[in-house]
Amino acid sequence: MTATNKAGTAKPPLLETRELMIKFGGVTAANNVSMQIEAGRNLAIIGPNGAGKTTFLNICTGWIKPRSGKVFLEGEDITPLPPRKIVRRGVARAFQIPQLFTEHTALENLLISAAAREGLRNPLQNLHNIRQRDEMMHLLDLVHCTDVADRVVVELSEGQRKLIDIAVALALKPRLLLMDEPTSGVASSQKHEVMEILVGALAEAGVTSVFVEHDMGIVARHADEVAVWNAGNVQLRGTPQEILEHPDVIRDVIGEEVA
Amino acid sequence: MKTLLTTSALCVAMPLAAMAADKPETLKIGMTTFLTGPASVFGVPARDAMDIFVENLNAEGGINGVPIEVTYIDEGAGAEALTSEYRRVAQTEGAEVMLASISSGNCQTLAPLAEDLKVPNLMWDCGTQRIFEEQSYDYVFRPQGNATSEMLAAVAYLLKTHPDFETIAVVNQDYAWGRDSWDIFHTALEAMKPGVKVVGEFFPKFGAPDFSTEISRLQALRPDVVLSTSWGGDLDTFVQQAFQRGLMNTSTFVLPLAESSLERLGSSLPAGHIVGARGDHYFLHPERRDDADFKGFMEQYKDATGDIPVYSVFHASQAFAALKTAYEKAIADNGVDWPDEDQLLAALDGLEFQGLGRALHLREDHQGVESQLMGTSAQTGEYPFATLENIMIFDGEGLLPPVGEASIDWIKGLDASFADGLSVKTYEN
Amino acid sequence: MSDISRHTTARGDVKSGGMPSLRALLTLLAVLLLAAVPFIAPSMQLLINLALAKGIAVLGVTVLLRAGQVSFGHALFFGISAYAGAFLMASLPGADLILVLIAGVLGAALSGLLVGLFVVRYRGIFFGMLNLAFSMIFWSILEKFYHVTGGADGIRLPRPTVLGMALERSGFEAVIFYLSIALMVGLGWFTLRWFASPVGQIFQTIKTNETRLEYLGLSPKRVLLSGYLLSAILCGVGGSLMAMTQGVVTPEYVWWVRSAEMVFIAVLGGAGSVRGAFIGALIYEIVRVYASAYAGDIWQMLLGAFLLVIILFAPKGIMGIADGLIHRGGKRRATTAEEAR
C-alpha cells in the first residue's frame, strides 16, 4: 500500500473526490470539494459543526448522492454505486452513533460482519461455529472488549459500542476506514488510550483511515495529516503541527472547541 | 375343531346379529348449518325449526321410544372446523345419521367424506345438481329437489305468465350457485324460447354492499326480464336499490329465492314480480295451509322466533321427516326394535315422506323429487309485506332429468312444448 | 416412526452438544405423543393433521417475524400451493402425492420470488399491506374466474396416489398424518438451524439495523428476500398438506382473515419461536373447533379474548410462558443465536 506513495503519480490515489456539490435546503453541505486521500495515512478531519464533515463521509460511501461531482476509488468512478457496493470494494465505515445489531451480542456483531465478508451460505452451520471466530475474538481483543463478547449490544456502554462499531468495520478487512468521531462517548480519560489501540489496530491490519474528530489533542497525537473543513469545503490541509499552529484554525476551530 | 365350531356358530349367528341393532338410549344425529356468516339467514331458522321438530317428537316418545338428540355444526366456522367437527360428531359422538349441509361447496366436500366414514347423510339444503350426476353414493341421500328442478320451474312459470318477453339480464352472486343456476336457466331458455336475447350478465361479488352500478346499467339496457337467483342480504339490497331507482317499474324480476326475503323486503317488493322458493315452500301453502299440523307448526315457530318460516325451515322439515319415516319403515319392514345401518339404508331407498310441503319420494339415484311452487308478488295489505298470487305448484317428476343423465345435456334437448307438458296446479293465492 | 425419533434426537444432540436438555426432551416427548395420536385418540387425527399443516405455514410467518416484518397476506402462498396441487390433480388424475407436494411448493416458491421482489422494498405497515393487496388480488381472481378456478366453491382435489399406490381414505390419512409430522420435524429442525446460521442471523438483522447491513456490503432487500422465499415455501408446504388433507381447495384459503389468523397463531405460540408455531397452531385449532362446537355463537369472541389476554399479559406467547416455567429459578441468558436454537 505504501508503495503507491513512493511511486508518486503512477497510481491514482486511494480515494479522490472531484468538485462535489450538494445542498440541503439552503445550506451548502459540500461546496466544490476536491480531495485526495493517499493510502497508508491516518487523515483527521476537523472543523466546526455543520461544516459538512459527515456529509463528506456520506457522499464518499454512496449514502448520499452529490448533485454534481464525482468520487473515485483508485481511479474507478464509484459515485453512482450504492453503499454496499462501495463497501465491497474495500471502504468500511464507523459511525458517530454506532450502527449495530442491537439484539445481538458484541461477538455476534463481529461474526455477522465476518460472515458478510466471506459470503457464508451454509444454512446448517451455526454462526458461532464459523471458521472466522478466532479472528473475531482477536479483533475484540484488539479493541479491548473481550470481556463483553457475550453481552447483548443494548447492555453496553456508549464507549464500548463505539469500539464494537469500529471493530465491526475492521472485520470487513477494508483498505479504507472512514470513522465519524471515533472517541465521542469514550470517557475523556481513556480517549488517548483508545486511539492508541485503534491506530495500532489499523497499522496492524494495514488500513488507511479518515476520521472526523473534535478533540485537538487526539488529532495532534494520532493523525498523520489533518484537513480543516469549513462551510462545505476543505479550508486547509497539512501535518497536525502545521494546522494546529495556523492562526485561522486557532481562531475558527480551536476557539469553538474551547467555547 | 373347536375353532371350526366357533366359526360355524358365528356364521349362523351373523345373519341374526345383522337383523337387529341394539336400541340406543338416544338417536344421535349431527346437523351442519350456518350459525355464523351471511348464510345464517337460512341456517339459524332451520336450526330453530329443527329444535321444534325434535322437541315435538321427543314429547311423543321419540322414534320407537328412542328420543332424538341433535348436535349442530357451524358451517360458517370454515372448512377445517367443519370437516373435523363432522368427523368428530360422526365417529366419536356416534351420530347415526348426519344432515349436511347448506352450502353446495360443503356438500361436495362432505358427501365423499360421509361415504368413506360410512355414515348415512341426508343432504338437506344444498342445491347443486352435480352431486348425484357426477358420482353415485351408497350413504348419501337428498330429501329435496336440486338446482335443475328449481330453475326449470322458474323458467316454466316465466314462460306461462310472460310468454312475450324478448330480452333478459341476469344479476347473480358470484359463486357456484349464482353461476350454475344461470347456466341451467339460460340453457333452458335457449331450448324453449330460442329468440330471447341476453342483454347483460352481471356477477357482483358475493356479499356486495352496493348494486348501484349494476342498476345503472340495467336502466340503460332496459331488459324485459331481470333474473336474480341471489338470496339473503344480497337479494334484499339488490331489490331495495332496484325498487328505489324505479327499475322494478320497467322490468319484470324473476327471483327464484325471494320467498326467503318476503318479510324483510316489506313494501320494497312491488306487485307483479316472480317469486320462487326452492321447492313448494310458502307459509301460506295453498294445499297445506289449512292442515292442523301445518298450522300448528306455524304458530309454534312464530312463538319461538317471531318470524314466518322460510324455505330452509321446510327443507329441515323434509330432512327430519325423511329421517323419522326411514327409521319407522326400517323397524316395520324388518320387525326389529331398532334397525342396523343396512336396514336403514334399505329403507331410505325409494322412501316416501312428507314434511311441511307436499309429499316427496327419493329416486333410485337418491335424488329427492320435490314439487316446486312459484308465484307472483302482490301487496294485498293483509301482511306488511308482499304475498303471492297466481301460484303454480309444479309436480317435481317432470322437472328432473332421467336417472343417470346430466342436467345440462338433458335440458339442451328440451323444446317449447316442455312447459305445456308439465303437471301443474294453479291457485289464485 | 423410527426416522422421526432419529430426527428429534439428532436435534437434541446438536442443540446442547451431546447433552439432551430438558427442552429437547420435552420436544421429543411432544413429537412422540403426536405420532401416537392415531392410536390413542383417532378422532383427533384429522384435527391435528390440519393443525400441523397450518403450523408449517405459521412457521413461514414466524420466519418473517424474526426480521420484525409481519405479512398480512401470506395465505397467498398457502393458497397458491393448494391450487397448484388441485390443478395438477385435475390435469393429471392419479398423480402422486410427492408430485402434488412438489408442484405446490414450486408454485409457492415462484410466486414468493415474484411477490418478494416487489415487497422487500417495504417495511412495517406497508410491507404488511402490500402483501395483503397481493393476496386479495389472487383471492379476487379465484372468486371471479369461475370457469377456471371453480369460484367460491373451489376445486375438489381427489386423493393422490402414494408412491404409485391408490389408498383408501384411512390409509391415505395415515400417510398424510405421518408425512405432516415428518415435515414438521424436518422443516422445524431446518428452520432452527437456519435461524442460527450466518444467513439466518444476517436475515434477522433486518429488524435492528439495515444501515449497518448496507455498510457490511449486503443488500437489505436481497437479505429480506432470502427469508421471504423461505417463508413462502413453508407456507406452500402447509397449503399443499392442507389441500390434500381436506380434499378440496377454496378461495377461503387466501382470504385475508386467514393471513391474519396465521400471524395470530405465530404470536400466540410465541412470536419468532419455531416450536411456538406448532404449539400455537395446535392450541388454536383445538380451541377453535371446540369453541365452535360448544359455543357456536361466540367462538370468534372467545378467540379474540384469548388473543387479547395473550398480548396484554404474556406478549411472548405460550413459548414465553413455557420458558418461564422451565427457567424458573435458573439463570436466563439471552443471546439470540442461543435462542435461535
Add this chain to the structure above:
Amino acid sequence: MNLTIFLLALFDGISYAALVFIVALGLTLIFGVMRILNVAHGSLYAIGAYATVSLTGFFLALGFAPVFAFPLMLVSAVLVGVLLGGPIEWLLLRRIYDKPEVLQLLVTFAVFMILEDVQRLLWGTQPYFQASALQALGNVTVFGVTYTVYQLILLPLVAICLLFGLRFFLRHTVIGKLILATTEDREAAQSIGIDADRVFLFTFVVGAVLAGLGGALASPTTSILPGMGADMIVLSFAVVATAGLGQIEGAAVTALMIGLGRSFAVYVWPEVAVLVPYLIMVLVLLVRPEGLFGSPVARKI
C-alpha cells in the same frame, strides 16, 4: 361508450367513492396521529349501521317522520365513537403504544373478532334494511337515468363537508393544532405540556365516530348483515395505503380513483371490477412506495 353511459359510470363512482372516503377518513386519521392501523374500524362501521337501523326503526314506530332518520345517523355515529371507540382506546390501545406494530395490529384484530360476535349477539343473523332516509329524499333524473338524491347528492356532499371540515379543524383550531403537534413529535409535544393521552383518546373517538357515520350513511342503501365490516376494512385499508398513511386529502383522491375505476370497470371489463382497488394499490405503491401523497422519511445516520 356514449355520454349517457359515461355519466352513469361517473355517478356510480362518485357515490361509491363518497362512502368509502368517509370510512377511510377515520382510519387514516387514527393512523396519522397514533400510528395504529385499526382493524376494528370495520366493526365500528358495521355497528354504526346496525345502530342507525335500530334507532330509526324504533323512532319511526313511535310515529316520527322519516326525515328524523338523518339526526339519528349522527346520534348512532357519536354513540359508536363514545361507547366503543372510547373504551377501546382507554382500556386496550393505551397499554400497547410502546409495543411493536405487529402486536398493536393484532390487538385491533382481536377487538374485530370480538365485535363481530357482539353484533351477532345483539342483532342476530337476519339482514336488516331501513331505507326511510333514502326514500325521504326521493329520486332525481339526469340524462334519462334515475338516481337517488341520497346517493348522488347527499353522500358526496357529506364527504366534501367532512374533508374540508376536518382540514379546517386540524389547521385552524386549538385542539386541531394540538393533535398535529402530537403527530409531529409526541415527546416534544409532551415536553411543552400537551397531554398526549387525551389527544390520542380524542383522536380515536373522532375516528370511531367517522367509522360509525360511514356505517350510518351506508345503512339506507345496503343490507346490514354479519360480515359487512370485514369487506369494508380491506377496502378502506387499500384507500388509505394508496393515498399514503395519514393523508386526508389523499384519501379523498384515492377513494375517487378507486370508486371511478370500479364503476368504469363494470362497463368495460366487469370481471376485474373487484380487483380494481387492489390493482390500483399495488401499482401506486410500486411506483411510489410511500403512497400517492405520502412523503418519504429520510434515514439519519
